[in-house]
Amino acid sequence: MSSVLSGGDWAVILLYLLGVTGLGVVSRLRHRQDADEYLMAKRSMNWFVVALAVFATLFSTISFVSIPGEAYNFGLTMMAVALGQILFVPLGIWLFLRFFFAAPTFSAYEYLEKRYDRNCRRIAAVIFIMIRLFYTGGVFYAAAVIFESLAGWRPEATIVVIGLITLAYTFWGGIRAVILADVVQSAIIFLGIAAILFRLFQVTGFDVGGVLSFAGEHNRLFGTFAQSDFYRLNLHDRWNFWLLILVVVQIPLQTMCCDQLVIQRLLTSRSYHQAVRSTYANYLLSIPVVVMLYGIGLFLFFYYNGGGGELPAGLPGDKVLGFFITDELPAPLPGVIIVALLAALMSTVAGAVNSLVTVCFKDLVLTAKPELAGTPCEMLYCRVLTVFGGGGAILTALMMIVVGQGVRTTLLEVIGVWSNLWPILFVAFLYGVLSQRVSARAILWTMVIGGIVNLVVPYLMYYAVPEEMRWGFWYLGVPGVLLGLALPPLLSRFWPNRKNLDGLTLRTLRPDGRSAPPAPDRPLP
Template sequence: MESMLGIFDWTVVALYIAVVAFLSLRSRFGRTQDADEYLMAKRSMNWIVVALAVFATLFSTISFVSVPGEAYNYGMAMMVLGAGQILFLPLGIYLFLRFFFAAPTFTAYEYLERRYNRSCRMIAATIFILIRLFYTGGVFYAAAVIFESLVGWPPLWTIAAVGSFTVLYTLVGGVRAVILADVIQSVVIFGGIVAILFRLLQVTGFDPVTVLSFAHAHDRTFELFADPAFYRLNVHDRWNFWLLIYGLILGPLMTMSCDQLVIQRLLTSRNYRQAVRSSYTNYLISIPVIGMLYLIGVFLFFYYHGDMAVLPAGIRGDQVLGYFINHELPAPLPGVIVTALLSALMSTVAGAVNSLVTVFFKDIVSPLRPLLAGTPVEMRYCRCLTVAGGVLALGVSGLMILFGQGVRTTLMEVIGVWSNLWPILFVAFLYGVLSTRVSARAILVTLAAGGAVNLIFPCLMYYAMPEGERWGFQWLGVPGLAVALILPPLLSRLWPNRRELDGLTLKTIGESLRNNR
């Protein structure tokens, strides 16, 4: 599709890139960069900065594309999941977050070595690396869809150009540059969403009641919750009550335990109390943003199905937003939206590369070569790994785009299928804090067995099945999670824990941990 952007639009994009480049250079020069600065910003970031960084990191082009596409295709029911997860955030903080502040920590997986052993730490870190590599591929898959429909960029060009610049500013400025850029990106993302929603209100006559009534009449709001079939237990359902409960509980618990992408941002906070504040603020920012994105999808459905405009044949739900931006927004608003999309993409990729480097260096390289700590060689390793991690992530992204084009699913489903290893990692942390009996050997077997199940199931019950017979994509992680929850207590009867666990479980938590706030 030919780009409709003009000189004013591209000026906005160029200005944004210049600001990010400036922040990267400013973060690099004027301070000594050691590993603590490069990876953790000396644990000196203000809570609101960290909250905005977490929001921008988690808000990718997947969100920008898939959430309006979800509302356009299926309605607003899934909005309840995104907004409702804050209900279980306090439990996630209580169970996990404070353990990461009990000692100077770079990664979540350091806890697993203290609780179990080094092998558990290294295997869990490897699983995280695999998950985030696929996640980065999914981010670029989403970016390719929207940039191709919006500005006519070939998918591989998006990877090469945007990815290379993102890796470069991450390499130069480290996590401080990434976080400061995230703050700017949060503002740009929010401004872009508001601009789109305002324009949709304008072209629909500022009549949201009519829009929502039309959406309700066409099952695009919350009608699903009144359908008795929504409450049945059926693994072929794309979405139902049981998956809602599953996501509401598991989402924040996994985020607060095993997702280094978030944990690393929180660990740059000045202390535990500020990290908690950042966690709540991130969710409170996310809720209205998610709501606006779902409204955008509903307004787009009304605009193109309510006899107000004609959508060309062949435009899918995931591409409608790009088409609307290209044809209905006056300059320089398309430039603002492209900038917001670039912000979402670059923020997530920068965060992913930074967390991949931190996990690989601190959880895999450093335990094998402890003498590197505090030496000039340590920084050379970090920089080389940033380049290598970025190149690997971009390579996986290219393969994901080619692979994803052969699977007829929505973007949400593509990402959901490749997120099934998260629950297995979560179980290692859950038993770590809840049980004093579960041993390292039991967790190692659990990681292997649960991971194998959740890698095999997508192949058997999704990709190998006809479209009408597939399991719902969110069910694909449940079998491995069930195996992972059952195995540790059973295996610990054979191999009980014999390690000292002072301060590492809820039962043995010490006063020093309680007061470390």
């Protein structure tokens, strides 16, 4: 696409990159930085700004491309997952969010130390770091490949240049610059999606009824829900009703307790009630975006299979959007789309790096060296960890490109395997707020045993077996979850809880939502 980009396209791209870099500089000059400012923006952000930041952080370049590809290849079945999640957001807020505002908190895992002990906090922090570091490197690599096919950019150059620019504004401005950049990036993402959809309306003659009719004839709507096979419990299915229910329930609850990427942005809100607003607003903002992206997939399917457009032979469905952008959008719209993709990438990477720094410093460094708290060394550690976090993501992505296809595949699989550890963290938080009987030692061993199981099962039931024998990927984390739910009550019979839990469970939370004053540990009656 390098030959397609006009001077206007390049001007849009350069203006965007200069703008987000400037946000870091401005944030550094306008606000005196200490750890609270650098990591939490002094807890002063407006609720709607926080909602946009959460949206931009969770919306990656892969989402921009893969959702239309899913609709093109398989239809709208998975859209029900994205739309259904909002039904369980109130439950996630009620169960978990209030505990992070009961006292000044920097990370989700501080709660685990209060509820259990410091070892539980540390092991949960390490698991989060591994999940997010591999994820961020994988997102970077996948985005670089997308930019290579769209714009002709060498992946190595994309990773290094975009990575260093993202690292620069994160390094200088901290989370305030990251959140403000996320607001700009959200607007650009909306604009890019709207531009693509409008052009698709034009080339299909604004024939929405014809598009939907054609999609229905080719099983690209919700016809899957009318098929009896969709309701069978088969571990080898790519997707079925039971997996849909599992994901719809699991993701919002999981996000609201153990994903520091989201929790940290919510903690920058001025109050718990503003964080609740931000949470609902984020999901409400996501709904039209998801609908538009799935609509893009359906319009592409109609245009290239019945509406007169022609595709190169053998082009897979997840690359059709890229071909449409290069073939059908007039300048400077290709530049706008490139900027939207860059915005999705940079917001994800910046958010991940910022959350990694917070967890490394607050949950690992300060728990080992509490004497550093409140000293000038805090900012030095935060900046050094920012460099290491961003550098780690860049190096992971570069390794996937430089070393070879076999290693890239292995690392992408590792990303998937580590993602199966999210439910193990979720179980620790779930028992934390629901049970007064579950002890720290029981949860610690549950995280260790459940984590091992969820690392081994994917290898045994997915990567080490023929394709026709593989479990559906979402099922791979189920054994660890079932074990994680069963072990804590059982192990707590041998290691009962002796810790005072005032203000740390739903039953002991004060009416004002705050923790009770510290009291000595005592056995439960």
